[in-house]
Amino acid sequence: MAKSTNTWFREKILLGMTPRDYIISNVNVPNLIAAVFLSAGVGVMIYRLLFGLGPSTNLSDNYPWGFWIGFDILVGIALAAPGLALGTAVHLFGMKDYHHFVRPAILSSLLGYVFAVFALLFDLGRYYRIPYLIGYSWGFASILFLIGWHFFLYINICLIEWAPALFEWLNLRKLREFFTKMAIWATIFGVIIAGGHQSALGGLYLVVPGKLHPLWYSTLLPVFFLLSAIFAGISMVIFESTISHRVFKRQLKNFDQAQFDRRTIGLGKAAASALFVYFILKFFDIAHYNNWSYLNTPYGYWYLVEILGFVLFPALLFTHAAIRHKPNLVRWTGFLTALGVILNRLNVSIIAYNWYIPISQKYYPIWMEFALSLGVVTMLVLFYRFIVNRMAIMYEHPEYESAH
Amino acid sequence: MPISRREFLKRTVTIAGTSLLGSSTIAHAYQKGGPSIFSTGNTANEGNWKLYEKIEATLPEDRYGVLVDTTRCIGCRRCEWACNEWNKNPNRPIKEFEASVHQEKSVFDAVRRMHAGNFTVVNRFYSSRDGKPIYVKRQCMHCENPACLASCFVDAYRKSTAGPVLHLPHVCIGCRYCMLACPFDVPAYEYYEPLNPQITKCTLCYDRITREGGVPACVEICPAEVMRFGKISELIKLAHERITKNPGKYVDHIYGEHEVGGTSWLYLSSVPFDEIGMRTDIGKTPIPNMSKGFLFGVKMFEIVGAWPLVFGAYYAISKARKKHKSGHDTSPEEKGGSHGEKH
Numbered sequence: 001m002a003k004s005t006n007t008w009f010r011e012k013i014l015l016g017m018t019p020r021d022y023i024i025s026n027v028n029v030p031n032l033i034a035a036v037f038l039s040a041g042v043g044v045m046i047y048r049l050l051f052g053l054g055p056s057t058n059l060s061d062n063y064p065w066g067f068w069i070g071f072d073i074l075v076g077i078a079l080a081a082p083g084l085a086l087g088t089a090v091h092l093f094g095m096k097d098y099h100h101f102v103r104p105a106i107l108s109s110l111l112g113y114v115f116a117v118f119a120l121l122f123d124l125g126r127y128y129r130i131p132y133l134i135g136y137s138w139g140f141a142s143i144l145f146l147i148g149w150h151f152f153l154y155i156n157i158c159l160i161e162w163a164p165a166l167f168e169w170l171n172l173r174k175l176r177e178f179f180t181k182m183a184i185w186a187t188i189f190g191v192i193i194a195g196g197h198q199s200a201l202g203g204l205y206l207v208v209p210g211k212l213h214p215l216w217y218s219t220l221l222p223v224f225f226l227l228s229a230i231f232a233g234i235s236m237v238i239f240e241s242t243i244s245h246r247v248f249k250r251q252l253k254n255f256d257q258a259q260f261d262r263r264t265i266g267l268g269k270a271a272a273s274a275l276f277v278y279f280i281l282k283f284f285d286i287a288h289y290n291n292w293s294y295l296n297t298p299y300g301y302w303y304l305v306e307i308l309g310f311v312l313f314p315a316l317l318f319t320h321a322a323i324r325h326k327p328n329l330v331r332w333t334g335f336l337t338a339l340g341v342i343l344n345r346l347n348v349s350i351i352a353y354n355w356y357i358p359i360s361q362k363y364y365p366i367w368m369e370f371a372l373s374l375g376v377v378t379m380l381v382l383f384y385r386f387i388v389n390r391m392a393i394m395y396e397h398p399e400y401e402s403a404h
Numbered sequence: 405m406p407i408s409r410r411e412f413l414k415r416t417v418t419i420a421g422t423s424l425l426g427s428s429t430i431a432h433a434y435q436k437g438g439p440s441i442f443s444t445g446n447t448a449n450e451g452n453w454k455l456y457e458k459i460e461a462t463l464p465e466d467r468y469g470v471l472v473d474t475t476r477c478i479g480c481r482r483c484e485w486a487c488n489e490w491n492k493n494p495n496r497p498i499k500e501f502e503a504s505v506h507q508e509k510s511v512f513d514a515v516r517r518m519h520a521g522n523f524t525v526v527n528r529f530y531s532s533r534d535g536k537p538i539y540v541k542r543q544c545m546h547c548e549n550p551a552c553l554a555s556c557f558v559d560a561y562r563k564s565t566a567g568p569v570l571h572l573p574h575v576c577i578g579c580r581y582c583m584l585a586c587p588f589d590v591p592a593y594e595y596y597e598p599l600n601p602q603i604t605k606c607t608l609c610y611d612r613i614t615r616e617g618g619v620p621a622c623v624e625i626c627p628a629e630v631m632r633f634g635k636i637s638e639l640i641k642l643a644h645e646r647i648t649k650n651p652g653k654y655v656d657h658i659y660g661e662h663e664v665g666g667t668s669w670l671y672l673s674s675v676p677f678d679e680i681g682m683r684t685d686i687g688k689t690p691i692p693n694m695s696k697g698f699l700f701g702v703k704m705f706e707i708v709g710a711w712p713l714v715f716g717a718y719y720a721i722s723k724a725r726k727k728h729k730s731g732h733d734t735s736p737e738e739k740g741g742s743h744g745e746k747h
Contacts, residue, residue: 054441054595061441061519061592064580125578125593125601129558137558137575143695144581145557146702192710196702203702206695207551207585210686222698 012169015389034378041375044368048122056368062354063363070349071373072119074201075342078225080112081233082240083158084194087187089270098263103165103393104244105237109194110158111380111387117151119376143203150197157193160186168400169391176400198229205348213352215294215303218285221348224278231274232341238267238334244394247385251394261327268330271337272318279311299355306347310340440494443521443604444597446573448491452607453562453572459614460564467548468567468613469636469660469668470623471643472541474680475653476630479505479512479526479539483622483631487524487543490609490621494521505539515681518543520594523606524622529680538673540680541622541630544569544590544606545660546668547690554692555585560603567636567668568608576603587664587686608668639670646672665690 014022048056059066082105089095090102121127134152139145161183167176202225205212218224245252245260286292294300314337321329350363388394481501488495504510512528524543531538550569553561560576563569571582571591578601583591594601609620619633632639643658659671664686671682678684 048598050598052596052598052601053593059595061517061583061595062589064583064593123579125580125597126576127578129575129577132558132575132577137560139555139557139559141554141692141696141699142557142559142581143699144555144579146699148557188713189710192706192713196706199698200702203695203698204581204584206698207555207691209691209694210587210683211584219694219697222702 012390034382037374037378038382040371041373041378044372044375045122047368048372053123053125058363058366058369060363062357062361065349065353066363067350067365067369067373068119068123070346071342072116072123072376074345074349076112076116076119077198077201078229078232078341078345079236079338080109080116081194081198081229082106082237083109083161083233084191084198085230085233085270086237087161087194088191098266100396101237101241101263101267103162104240104388105233106158106161107165107384107387107393108236108240110155110162111383113151113155113158115376115380115383117155118379119373122372143200143206147197147200147204150193150200154190154193154197157186157190161190165387165391165393165397168397195226199223199226201225202348208353211354212348213294213299213303213355214289214291215286215299216348216352218289220281220285223281224285227274227278227281228341228344231271231278231337234267234271234274235334235337235341238264238271238331239338242331242334244388248388248394251388261325264327264330265322265325268318268333269322271334272315272322275311275315275318275337279307279315282307282311299352302347302351306340306343310336310343314340440519440521441592442596443494443519444594444601446491446493446520446594446602446604448493448523448607449571449602449604450573452568452570452610453574455611455614456562456564456570456572460562463565463614465565467565467636467668468608468634469546469639469670470608470620471632471634471639471670471672473630473632473646473672474538474540475672475674476628477526477539477541478628479528479537480627481505481526482625482627483541484522484524484526486621486625487606488522490612491523491607493523512537517589517592518605519592520596520602520604523604527681532675532679538675538680540671540682542588542681543622543669544608545588545663546606546608547664548666548668549664549690549692551585551587551664551691552582552591554695555581557581564610566608566610566614568610568613569605570607570610571603571605573602578603585691587683587691636668636670643670643672662688664688665693 010016010018017025044056053059057066057068086098086102086105090099121130124130133145133148160179163179164176164183167173167179199222202221202223205217205221206219209217241260241264245255249255286295295304314333317329317333317336321327321333354362392400481504482498485495485498485501487493504512512526515527516525518525524541526539526541529538529540530536546567546569548563550561550563552571553563553569556576557579558575558577560572561569561582562572578593580591580593580603582603583589583593591603591605593603609618609622612618612620613633620631623631623633632642634642640658640661643661647654647656647658654672654674655676657673657677659673659677659682660667660669665688671677673680676684
């Protein structure tokens with residue numbers, strides 16, 4: 001009995017190696033860097049738990065939300081939208097060509113949400129009370145309540161969508177069949193739920209008309225957040241598939257480069273359309289509020305950097321790359337677009353927030369805030385790699401027929 | 405109290421072997437605000453919440469508030485002292501508060517805000533009309549339609565029929581969204597409490613004003629009759645009277661009458677309100693209304709709009725299944741072929 005568990009452990013967890021070989025095979029430079037990031041991150045987590053938010057962050061009564069909300073939640077959730085983007089495309093619009101992008105997308109959404117919530121726990125003062133939100137005290141008038149519940153539901157949805165891969169790995173055929181049948185329903189509800197909370201994250205800032213710079217504040221904030229989450233999601237699919245097709249190449253049998261390039265360009269076209277719509281809406285937004293005069297101020301220049309450099313420019317690049325059939329340009333542009341979304345979320349949550357107070361009094365994160373976020377991102381990447389190395393994420397499991 | 409807290413922090417941090425880190429964070433903390441930011445273990449909010457549970461249902465439906473006439477304030481800061489005293493916040497001898505107004509270098513040099521250990525502050529501005537100092541007391545405005553209440557995702561705020569907006573610490577998770585939402589930057593947070601940090605704010609002395617003849621601690625101690633406690637409707641009448649009876653003394657505006665839908669604290673001033681540190685660009689719309697439309701839209705979409713999506717998907721699945729079946733019966737090679745193409 002003990003022996004059989006031992007073999008199971010060796011086959012499933014250690015990839016068929018002995019513990020000794022497994023450890024040796026993992027001593028390399030990337031893992032060493034990851035270990036450094038991890039220990040710094042975990043150290044800060046412990047420090048935060050022991051001493052509170054005051055010593056471990058630069059937060060203050062004027063800046064109740066800082067880098068941990070701005071990056072871990074706003075950026076993290078936007079970049080965890082691949083599940084939303086591809087779920088919609090494949091399951092609702094029937095773009096079956098993209099179906100083998102779906103499993104990696106769902107996995108990155110699942111891990112993205114789980115680790116965003118994990119990071120959030122360190123920002124919450126009384127993190128141990130988080131279950132109150134689900135079953136003890138409900139604030140129905142709050143947008144944050146909507147978001148909290150949607151996170152909870154969406155993580156469950158992602159778990160259901162991911163479950164078939166898990167049960168293929170564990171060789172539990174019946175459970176796998178059950179969850180495969182449920183997956184399509186989960187995807188549909190997932191699209192609704194994800195659309196709801198991606199826009200609600202923008203909706204959070206609807207209540208700060210006096211604190212957020214007029215160029216960023218708009219009643220359309222939820223629409224902007226939803227739209228940018230869509231092109232963020234597509235860009236992340238492009239970005240991730242580029243990396244994972246390189247890193248996990250040996251998992252891909254009869255990999256067709258030309259085919260992959262065509263799909264990448266298709267994704268680029270979709271991202272370009274979303275970017276153009278977003279840009280036009282932003283233009284109308286400025287016109288509607290008659291905010292033109294703000295453009296000729298330091299905040300205005302910064303706004304133009306975001307809108308021209310990280311929205312219009314990538315949109316044009318995507319278009320150019322699609323017309324000229326340049327898959328690598330699409331990949332670089334996907335990276336640029338994701339950077340633009342990061343910039344946008346940090347602008348809304350930190351840089352353009354409390355815009356009227358002098359620069360000297362503005363919030364900036366201290367190293368511990370960066371270290372914790374970096375540690376959490378490292379955990380995410382390690383978990384992603386752990387799962388992809390063991391489960392049928394990048395390919396279809398040979399013993400199971402396709403679900404599509 | 406603040407000193408011992410600081411000492412405690414310093415010592416523990418040094419013990420942890422990160423003395424470099426420790427000293428720099430303490431320096432930081434001072435930049436973030438005065439020593440009252442170190443305050444922890446506030447009891448006033450919890451006490452008032454317990455009282456609220458007990459007596460709220462028995463209260464008459466009268467809205468109370470305070471009218472502040474900033475032209476009368478002499479900057480003695482006794483209200484700050486009395487507030488700390490009543491709410492058991494860290495306090496100093498009353499003489500130190502009274503002295504500030506005469507000191508060359510004083511707390512008035514910087515515009516302050518409320519922190520974990522103080523629910524009210526008096527700030528100094530200089531009149532654009534005659535250059536004389538104007539002292540302005542700040543505390544929670546107790547909105548008619550409070551942003552903090554609507555923004556709280558665990559429903560940890562209550563609006564009493566008497567006027568006070570109360571925070572219920574027993575459900576608060578510490579997300580600090582209320583601090584973000586508040587247009588007056590009122591709620592403060594115990595950043596230096598690792599395990600049980602609370603939101604703290606003025607309670608309008610709910611525990612005093614619900615007693616017969618009770619007024620808030622700050623109103624009671626004021627030696628210059630700056631503040632007047634009473635029913636809001638009567639206070640607004642009184643304020644208009646003062647404006648019309650003293651032509652030229654006040655600007656013709658009662659701050660708080662319409663701001664963000666009306667507040668329980670009302671202010672009179674001799675200069676435009678933005679010159680004495682009050683936000684005049686916050687509008688008359690209650691902050692909760694800013695997100696109401698969106699919340700309604702999302703709920704409608706999810707409840708009504710979701711169904712066509714679900715049925716559409718069901719249709720798509722059943723169609724795919726039929727195709728799948730027929731594909732199996734007629735040409736399995738075709739299916740296999742399309743699969744090979746996918747990788």
